[in-house]
Amino acid sequence: MSRRINLAVIPGDGIGQEVVTQGLKVLRAALPQDVKLETQEYDFGAKRYHATGETLTDTDVEQLKGHDAILLGAIGDPSVPSGVLERGFLLKLRFLFDHHVNLRPSKLLPGVATPLAGQPEIDFVVVREGTEGPYTGNGGTIRKGTPHEVATEVSVNTAFGVERVVRDAFARAQARPRKKLTLVHKNNVLAFAGHLWTNVFNEVAKEFPEVTTDYIHVDAATIYLVTDPGRFDVIVTDNLFGDIITDLAAAVSGGIGVAASGNINPSGEFPSMFEPVHGSAPDIAGQGKADPTATVLSVALLLRHLGYEAEAARIEEAVAADLGERGTAPRTTEEIGDALAVRV
Amino acid sequence: MSRRINLAVIPGDGIGQEVVTQGLKVLRAALPQDVKLETQEYDFGAKRYHATGETLTDTDVEQLKGHDAILLGAIGDPSVPSGVLERGFLLKLRFLFDHHVNLRPSKLLPGVATPLAGQPEIDFVVVREGTEGPYTGNGGTIRKGTPHEVATEVSVNTAFGVERVVRDAFARAQARPRKKLTLVHKNNVLAFAGHLWTNVFNEVAKEFPEVTTDYIHVDAATIYLVTDPGRFDVIVTDNLFGDIITDLAAAVSGGIGVAASGNINPSGEFPSMFEPVHGSAPDIAGQGKADPTATVLSVALLLRHLGYEAEAARIEEAVAADLGERGTAPRTTEEIGDALAVRV
Numbered sequence: 093m094s095r096r097i098n099l100a101v102i103p104g105d106g107i108g109q110e111v112v113t114q115g116l117k118v119l120r121a122a123l124p125q126d127v128k129l130e131t132q133e134y135d136f137g138a139k140r141y142h143a144t145g146e147t148l149t150d151t152d153v154e155q156l157k158g159h160d161a162i163l164l165g166a167i168g169d170p171s172v173p174s175g176v177l178e179r180g181f182l183l184k185l186r187f188l189f190d191h192h193v194n195l196r197p198s199k200l201l202p203g204v205a206t207p208l209a210g211q212p213e214i215d216f217v218v219v220r221e222g223t224e225g226p227y228t229g230n231g232g233t234i235r236k237g238t239p240h241e242v243a244t245e246v247s248v249n250t251a252f253g254v255e256r257v258v259r260d261a262f263a264r265a266q267a268r269p270r271k272k273l274t275l276v277h278k279n280n281v282l283a284f285a286g287h288l289w290t291n292v293f294n295e296v297a298k299e300f301p302e303v304t305t306d307y308i309h310v311d312a313a314t315i316y317l318v319t320d321p322g323r324f325d326v327i328v329t330d331n332l333f334g335d336i337i338t339d340l341a342a343a344v345s346g347g348i349g350v351a352a353s354g355n356i357n358p359s360g361e362f363p364s365m366f367e368p369v370h371g372s373a374p375d376i377a378g379q380g381k382a383d384p385t386a387t388v389l390s391v392a393l394l395l396r397h398l399g400y401e402a403e404a405a406r407i408e409e410a411v412a413a414d415l416g417e418r419g420t421a422p423r424t425t426e427e428i429g430d431a432l433a434v435r436v
Numbered sequence: 437m438s439r440r441i442n443l444a445v446i447p448g449d450g451i452g453q454e455v456v457t458q459g460l461k462v463l464r465a466a467l468p469q470d471v472k473l474e475t476q477e478y479d480f481g482a483k484r485y486h487a488t489g490e491t492l493t494d495t496d497v498e499q500l501k502g503h504d505a506i507l508l509g510a511i512g513d514p515s516v517p518s519g520v521l522e523r524g525f526l527l528k529l530r531f532l533f534d535h536h537v538n539l540r541p542s543k544l545l546p547g548v549a550t551p552l553a554g555q556p557e558i559d560f561v562v563v564r565e566g567t568e569g570p571y572t573g574n575g576g577t578i579r580k581g582t583p584h585e586v587a588t589e590v591s592v593n594t595a596f597g598v599e600r601v602v603r604d605a606f607a608r609a610q611a612r613p614r615k616k617l618t619l620v621h622k623n624n625v626l627a628f629a630g631h632l633w634t635n636v637f638n639e640v641a642k643e644f645p646e647v648t649t650d651y652i653h654v655d656a657a658t659i660y661l662v663t664d665p666g667r668f669d670v671i672v673t674d675n676l677f678g679d680i681i682t683d684l685a686a687a688v689s690g691g692i693g694v695a696a697s698g699n700i701n702p703s704g705e706f707p708s709m710f711e712p713v714h715g716s717a718p719d720i721a722g723q724g725k726a727d728p729t730a731t732v733l734s735v736a737l738l739l740r741h742l743g744y745e746a747e748a749a750r751i752e753e754a755v756a757a758d759l760g761e762r763g764t765a766p767r768t769t770e771e772i773g774d775a776l777a778v779r780v
């Protein structure tokens with residue numbers, strides 16, 4: 093474990109700057125004295141796009157490669173056409189840096205409100221594939237804008253890509269007390285991809301005899317997420333299904349205000365990127381209303397990825413304690429950040 | 437409106453027979469004396485598949501074409517490999533009979549349990565496209581079973597297909613008190629299909645100036661379905677997104693025990709098919725435990741489609757009254773069917 097962290101910080105748009113400031117505050121508070129934290133801020137996002145027309149240049153990518161990890165606030169603004177920043181920055185980075193493990197834990201902490209009745213126990217992790225599926229941009233359009241337009245989207249799934257993420261998910265399941273892994277797909281309809289996923293899943297399962305396995309169609313998975321979320325321990329799924337069910341998972345386990353995520357390159361060949369699941373929320377930007385908790389929890393995932401397990405755990409405990417004691421009086425972004433930094 | 441209904445009845449597998457029996461009972465009770473109901477039962481499903489290896493032959497299709505509508509219980513059994521009956525029967529019929537409007541209403545009725553806290557108001561309809569998207573079976577596999585396998589799934593979207601279902605959804609929104617239509621897609625990532633859907637939606641919107649429109653990404657839609665389902669009136673979406681969000685919609689609005697659906701060919705060129713959203717539930721089959729309510733509500737959709745609006749409304753009122761007065765004592769499939777038939 094290096095005693096120096098060279099961090100790229102991308103505040104981004106909307107509430108991004110506010111939440112990242114608090115995330116860094118808690119990060120600094122959590123780190124041992126002898127660890128040197130170096131940060132470099134990057135101005136990606138809507139402002140840069142409007143000024144230069146660029147979302148992420150080759151030079152940017154080279155610079156980012158030099159960091160140990162990336163902390164991202166939020167990217168996206170209504171002034172930019174839908175998809176430009178998403179595909180030109182977020183997804184581009186996930187693909188270029190081979191972030192194939194998109195990690196999204198869901199834990200309903202005591203005292204946290206959920207839209208579900210009866211405060212069920214929720215504690216699972218979704219391992220979403222991050223570099224394949226319908227996210228590759230494959231597909232096209234013919235006869236655009238005519239009554240005979242045909243638009244296709246191609247989901248690309250490779251044994252290589254599926255196997256590495258499935259193996260990662262099995263290892264995570266193996267390391268958890270319940271040791272259970274659920275594959276979520278739609279193999280009764282998407283038979284080509286479904287066969288590959290199911291087959292690889294069953295093959296890799298043989299290497300993890302202690303892990304209990306399960307298969308659920310994505311449509312049924314959304315039912316269980318609201319009627320019996322306790323049944324899940326680790327879920328592995330494709331890029332698009334993962335996108336959909338992790339938003340739902342965030343909603344039922346306390347909302348996107350507390351949902352963290354990691355875009356992970358497990359080999360360490362490229363820096364991994366950590367970000368709250370929420371967006372830039374331009375409607376409340378600059379008002380100190382944003383909850384920085386999701387960013388702080390993303391910082392914990394970042395620290396764990398870099399080998400600072402004890403520090404990550406301390407942050408998670410601080411968040412749990414803070415959420416458990418939150419009254420009804422609203423606090424500012426900064427107040428929440430301060431409270432967490434003190435507890436850490 | 438014909439005073440004769442020539443109905444194809446497909447009980448199918450598992451609880452299919454039980455729920456269809458009650459559905460027909462309520463149908464008979466609801467129809468005016470002078471309407472002649474003719475039914476013909478078909479044995480599609482697992483048993484036929486095991487006996488003959490067939491799921492749906494050309495002769496079957498020709499026979500089915502002669503009916504005014506089809507009532508289906510449930511198809512699917514663990515003894516048949518996943519996908520065989522789904523693709524060989526259910527989806528085959530949706531495609532052959534051009535069931536492009538897959539109609540799935542969600543209404544939380546008084547007295548019905550929901551996993552959501554605070555018993556929110558839920559009353560919306562999903563218009564799911566039924567003949568395109570990732571359901572077309574396009575795609576393929578190379579190097580199957582090797583470490584270099586590549587499997588693709590192609591989502592096919594045509595202006596023709598999108599426009600007709602979008603127009604149908606606008607007309608349905610126009611006819612409802614709130615007159616609101618939400619397009620659900622993922623146009624920031626699936627840009628080819630997303631552009632087509634968004635563009636067609638905005639074009640058709642011009643013909644319906646009274647309808648308020650809205651766009652939501654599919655991932656965010658799952659959040660709203662559990663945090664603010666009251667915001668939805670009519671939703672139009674693609675085949676796969678529709679599959680996913682309607683299971684979630686069913687879960688939050690009383691469960692799949694009460695979720696009905698119609699696979700509709702609006703032109704009447706081919707018979708439309710009505711079925712509960714639930715599956716064949718082999719674990720409880722033959723025990724009189726299945727709730728026939730979803731099938732009975734599907735019968736209401738069937739009657740409305742055939743022009744029997746008053747009778748459809750009577751069935752829906754009977755169901756609402758029955759659900760409102762349901763005690764905690766469990767009733768058998770038959771008892772529920774009897775109670776509904778009496779009320780109608």
Ligand SMILES: CC(C)[C@H](C(=O)O)[C@@H](O)C(=O)O
Pocket residue numbers: 178179182183335624625655
């Ligand atoms: C913004 C968008 C491209 C992104 C995705 O679809 O992956 C987001 O929804 C997420 O889940 O991180």
Ligand SMILES: CC(C)[C@H](C(=O)O)[C@@H](O)C(=O)O
Pocket residue numbers: 280281311522523526527679713
């Ligand atoms: C059984 C399956 C093929 C089907 C679908 O995916 O459409 C079902 O889930 C449904 O929603 O009717």
